[in-house]
Amino acid sequence: MRGATGPWAIVLSGGEGGALRPFIRRVLGLDRPTQYVPLLGSRSPLRQTLDRLALAVSVDRTVVSTVRSHTAYITEALQGCASPPYVLVQPEDRGTAAGALHPAHWIGRRDPGATVVIVPSDHFILGEATLMAQVLDAARALDQHPGRVILLGAPATAPEGEDGWLEPGAPLDDDGVLTTVRRLWPRPPDAPVLAPDGLWNTAIVVARVAALVRLGEIAQPEMSARLARVGGFAGSDDEPAAVHQAYALMPRARLFDDLLARHPEHLAVWPLQRVTWSGLGTARRVADVLTRLRVRPAWSEPVDPSAIAV
DSSP states (O other), X not given: OTTOOSOEEEEEOOOOOGGGHHHHHHHHOOOSOGGGSOSSXXXXXHHHHHHHHTTTSOGGGEEEEXXXXXXXXXXXXXXXXXXXXXXXXXXXXXXXXXXXXXHHHHHHHHOTTOEXXXXXXXXXXXXXXXXXXXXXXXXXXXXXXXXXXXXXXXXXXXXXXXXXEEEEEEESSTTSOSEEEEEEEOOXXXXXXXXXXXXXXXXXXXXXXXXXXXXXXHHOHHHHHHHHHHGGGTTSTTHHHHHHHHHHSOOOOOTIIIIITTOGGGEEEEEOOSOEEEEOSSHHHHHHHHHHHTOOOTTSSOOOGGGSOO
């Protein structure tokens, strides 16, 4: 719908698949990142992510952040989309911090008062409509806390999460739903055993774009300064060259470990309810999801989690 209002979405789709890529190569014969592989059905995790976002965010306000080496994958993934999202191509991978901050600057130049939701493109969600309703609830909470960056946490079903976990702090509102962050723990193997009140870090972020950009300036000043300078060439023939130069000299940084976790005083936690979440970063997690769904994918015999190496 053209001229739509509401939140924006940033879909992180520049990762290379990490530990799951050898498994994908072995069982599907494909050498590509997780987000472009139909592991759980006919749709890739990227298409599932975009379909899920469409329940609450207009496609006109959805930005897929990827890298140049993924251009062919993105083109294939978006085939058949009547109204594809905007694809913002980074010259190279500089980590998830750049993957989020580059589109945040891009959105901020167009809509300075925007609220954005940042989502990975390689996760599994059961209860998609419920999730997106809670994303909108978290976005509304920013009316009272515009400077906070809200992290969505999921109830843990195991003592570890692929993206680490969140330790909630003091309530920020009378209803006690939104809390401060006592600590943002890193992903395994550095994360300790889950605390009794800990939540899995779903890597879903809801924030005002201005707050996100400001936190980037504090935690990653060099990266943020280079991205800000790109704005001086926005819309001109020189913009691609400016982006290329910014990325050529930019440090590599991760969104959570190197940006958000450094300043927990700017963060808040929204605990998800009635939503099942899982990362798809390891073969064991894929097996767990298939077992939960009682699905036998076309590419495999029934999956025995105990027989799959992590």
